[in-house]
Amino acid sequence: MKRGFLSLSALFFLSLWSLFIFTAGSLCAQAEAKKLVAPRDLATSDHGLIWRESPPVAGLFAVARTVGTFALYDAANDSFTGFNQERAETGFTPASTFKIFNTLIGLETGAVKDVDEILPWGGWPQPIKAWEKDLSLREAIKVSSVPIFQELARRVGLETLRSKIAELAYGDAEIGQVVDRFWLDGPLKISAVQQARLLARLAKGELPFARENQAATRDIIKLEAGPDWALYGKTGTASRYDPPLGWWVGWVEKGGQVYSFALNIDMPESVDAAKRVDLGRAGLKILGLLE
Numbered sequence: 001m002k003r004g005f006l007s008l009s010a011l012f013f014l015s016l017w018s019l020f021i022f023t024a025g026s027l028c029a030q031a032e033a034k035k036l037v038a039p040r041d042l043a044t045s046d047h048g049l050i051w052r053e054s055p056p057v058a059g060l061f062a063v064a065r066t067v068g069t070f071a072l073y074d075a076a077n078d079s080f081t082g083f084n085q086e087r088a089e090t091g092f093t094p095a096s097t098f099k100i101f102n103t104l105i106g107l108e109t110g111a112v113k114d115v116d117e118i119l120p121w122g123g124w125p126q127p128i129k130a131w132e133k134d135l136s137l138r139e140a141i142k143v144s145s146v147p148i149f150q151e152l153a154r155r156v157g158l159e160t161l162r163s164k165i166a167e168l169a170y171g172d173a174e175i176g177q178v179v180d181r182f183w184l185d186g187p188l189k190i191s192a193v194q195q196a197r198l199l200a201r202l203a204k205g206e207l208p209f210a211r212e213n214q215a216a217t218r219d220i221i222k223l224e225a226g227p228d229w230a231l232y233g234k235t236g237t238a239s240r241y242d243p244p245l246g247w248w249v250g251w252v253e254k255g256g257q258v259y260s261f262a263l264n265i266d267m268p269e270s271v272d273a274a275k276r277v278d279l280g281r282a283g284l285k286i287l288g289l290l291e
Helices: 002-035 055-064 095-109 137-143 146-156 158-168 192-203 211-220 270-286
Strands: 050-053 068-074 079-083 222-226 229-238 245-254 257-266
Touching: 055 068, 055 079, 055 270, 068 192, 068 270, 079 192, 095 137, 095 146, 095 158, 095 192, 095 211, 095 229, 095 245, 137 146, 137 211, 146 158, 192 211, 192 245, 192 257, 211 222, 229 270, 245 270, 257 270
Parallel strands: 050 079
Antiparallel strands: 068 079, 068 257, 222 229, 229 245, 245 257
């Protein structure tokens, strides 16, 4: 009887502990969501950046055993919530995330008439079979076709790209002398903080480009939507680094507000590529922006 009593007691206290952990986790997630709209709780860094470090988001990276950063920008309050501020303010090659603004610049300059115009891929063997075909920008951005966006960049031209990238204040705006490789091999660099701020302006149609071109660009990176929310995004892999660096950037529209985000991580193994979106979605969920 005594042994049975002790077992029941152990089960009782174990149940209480499980309930405590679940409740604490739920309250923590709710608190994270509430703090997004409470800028008075945030600290201002030496750089004038309002940033609040999020322990739950840090926990996601710890569990995933991943080195990286996540920056969520609340455009209405001009404030950030995330993990690893120092890395969030560090510039890296944008890789395929630049295709968002390559599209916008291509439309703005008339290099393509619209996102459905078919561009040639060039006929050269590609590392991904889906890239070995002529595609529109709408189709190409879904498979992240490098040759299509290289063709677009060549049509725009090096000096026009240089001018438009400077006009956008995209990262360090350094594109060098190779018109179709600067976002893959450098020298162009952009930080997660810069990505998030620029994407927020695109989301709200506030860039110094035609509003219809901004709308068309937004349309082709829309991933999914619900009754009162929508998710936009683009991945990227900067293979020039060792280990390669992975990006996922975009924004969530919810409740009439825009919350843009940028994540980048080290990817020492090929399977780590899936962590870009998995970690990003988990971060958005724990901060109350996705279900």
